[in-house]
Amino acid sequence: MSVTTILFDLDGTLLPMDQELFAKTYFMSIAKAIAPRGYEFDAVIKGIWAGTKAMMKNTGEKVNEAVFWETFASIFGDRVYDDRPCFDRFYVEHFDEIAAVCGHDHRAAEVIRLCHERGCKTVLATNPIFPSIATEKRMKWAGLSPEDFELFTTYENSLYCKPNLKYYTTILEALGVSPSECLMVGNDVGEDMIAQELGMKVFLLTDCIINRDEKDISVYPHGGFDELLSYLDKTLV
Numbered sequence: 001m002s003v004t005t006i007l008f009d010l011d012g013t014l015l016p017m018d019q020e021l022f023a024k025t026y027f028m029s030i031a032k033a034i035a036p037r038g039y040e041f042d043a044v045i046k047g048i049w050a051g052t053k054a055m056m057k058n059t060g061e062k063v064n065e066a067v068f069w070e071t072f073a074s075i076f077g078d079r080v081y082d083d084r085p086c087f088d089r090f091y092v093e094h095f096d097e098i099a100a101v102c103g104h105d106h107r108a109a110e111v112i113r114l115c116h117e118r119g120c121k122t123v124l125a126t127n128p129i130f131p132s133i134a135t136e137k138r139m140k141w142a143g144l145s146p147e148d149f150e151l152f153t154t155y156e157n158s159l160y161c162k163p164n165l166k167y168y169t170t171i172l173e174a175l176g177v178s179p180s181e182c183l184m185v186g187n188d189v190g191e192d193m194i195a196q197e198l199g200m201k202v203f204l205l206t207d208c209i210i211n212r213d214e215k216d217i218s219v220y221p222h223g224g225f226d227e228l229l230s231y232l233d234k235t236l237v
Helices: 021-035 040-056 064-076 084-093 097-100 107-115 131-143 164-174 193-198 224-237
Strands: 005-007 121-126 182-186 201-205
Touching: 021 084, 021 097, 040 064, 040 121, 084 097, 084 131, 097 131, 097 201, 107 193, 107 224, 121 131, 121 164, 164 193, 164 224, 193 201, 201 224
Parallel strands: 005 121, 005 182, 182 201
Antiparallel strands: none
């Protein structure tokens, strides 16, 4: 079956970045922003990590958003719910400052445009640990917009995270497509290439590769943006 739907990771894929630097900068920025509400700086960073890890382990009973805030509240108490407007303002007023630690590659937009020219649906399959506003802003940093995608995953609309295969099957069900007609493009060997286990085609973008287990990447089609564009040109016929 020919490819009809292409899933793209965002961080480190369409949006070049050092993910450790990005996470450190992000957590420090949000901790600084809410410190005036009486939150201890280091405790906030640990709390965000705890909430993130809880989302990564989500088994589908609640959306990731609820899992994060319940975990965060278990550390700081129910006052966090009253302070949520402060967190929301951070994304409106300060989140864009973090773009300074990310890169930009104009070929990201070229890749999406090629997919659309060939009649393919595109999905932003970014790990759904961010609220929608943060995901939309990161799209903008990459030169993209929500309108470029049939679907994009956020912590408000997702029950699972990568590398849980249910994260991928939920997307397939939402779009009514089979794994055999999908291609997953990502930079993380463990979180993105696992889609192959469902029967999806995969492409490993190596510009900002993450390979925690030092797996042999020769088993996957791989390369930089130029190689990805060439692969898509040959695959999307």
